[in-house]
Amino acid sequence: DAGVIQSPRHEVTEMGQEVTLRCKPISGHDYLFWYRQTMMRGLELLIYFNNNVPIDDSGMPEDRFSAKMPNASFSTLKIQPSEPRDSAVYFCASRGRRYGYTFGSGTRLTVV
Amino acid sequence: SQQGEEDPQALSIQEGENATMNCSYKTSINNLQWYRQNSGRGLVHLILIRSNEREKHSGRLRVTLDTSKKSSSLLITASRAADTASYFCATDDGGTGNQFYFGTGTSLTVIP
Numbered sequence: 001d002a003g004v005i006q007s008p009r010h011e012v013t014e015m016g017q018e019v020t021l022r023c024k025p026i027s028g029h030d031y032l033f034w035y036r037q038t039m040m041r042g043l044e045l046l047i048y049f050n051n052n053v054p055i056d057d058s059g060m061p062e063d064r065f066s067a068k069m070p071n072a073s074f075s076t077l078k079i080q081p082s083e084p085r086d087s088a089v090y091f092c093a094s095r096g097r098r099y100g101y102t103f104g105s106g107t108r109l110t111v112v
Numbered sequence: 113s114q115q116g117e118e119d120p121q122a123l124s125i126q127e128g129e130n131a132t133m134n135c136s137y138k139t140s141i142n143n144l145q146w147y148r149q150n151s152g153r154g155l156v157h158l159i160l161i162r163s164n165e166r167e168k169h170s171g172r173l174r175v176t177l178d179t180s181k182k183s184s185s186l187l188i189t190a191s192r193a194a195d196t197a198s199y200f201c202a203t204d205d206g207g208t209g210n211q212f213y214f215g216t217g218t219s220l221t222v223i224p
Contacts, residue, residue, distance in 0.1 A: 042214060042215070043155075043200070045212075056211060091154055093154075093155075101212070102157070104154050
């Protein structure tokens with residue numbers, strides 16, 4: 001298994017542009033999580049899905065953030081419009097029956 | 113929030129020495145996990161300890177859990193330069209256990 005796959009690895013965009021981050025979880029894992037990591041705030045849970053259904057999105061910072069999981073093998077996190085304070089590393093993680101998460105390598109987002 | 117705190121924030125030791133990191137959390141839990149993050153990479157699951165367990169071993173790792181003090185420790189014995197990374201604890205909130213909250217991390221440097 002290739003693990004959790006995120007794309008792109010790096011994204012540099014201008015303020016006001018739309019950004020879409022992508023994630024392919026491990027096949028058979030029924031939980032998917034989106035985290036954001038910054039030096040100031042550490043790892044923050046943004047949203048998680050169970051069987052493609054959003055369960056808790058209370059960590060999504062603003063309406064500018066949205067996430068979807070149209071099927072078991074794909075999820076997106078969209079920021080529209082992006083702002084410089086959104087600059088961070090965004091991680092996707094998936095989990096199966098066992099509690100340990102498997103993380104992707106992350107997307108480093110820079111909004112200038 | 114349930115976000116844990118690791119102590120110390122940074123630790124520097126010589127290769128071959130033992131490294132001990134501590135984690136404190138706020139509310140009751142079902143499970144506690146430890147993760148490692150190498151620079152620029154995603155988090156890797158190391159070990160999970162359940163609330164009814166007091167100690168767990170995995171290779172050179174030893175984890176203890178004291179639920180009365182709401183704290184856990186991670187001991188890495190006979191450290192190696194390759195152990196250089198950030199280490200995070202993650203706890204659930206004692207509810208469904210589906211989502212975990214990560215601490216602020218301990219940055220470990222093992223000097224060859």
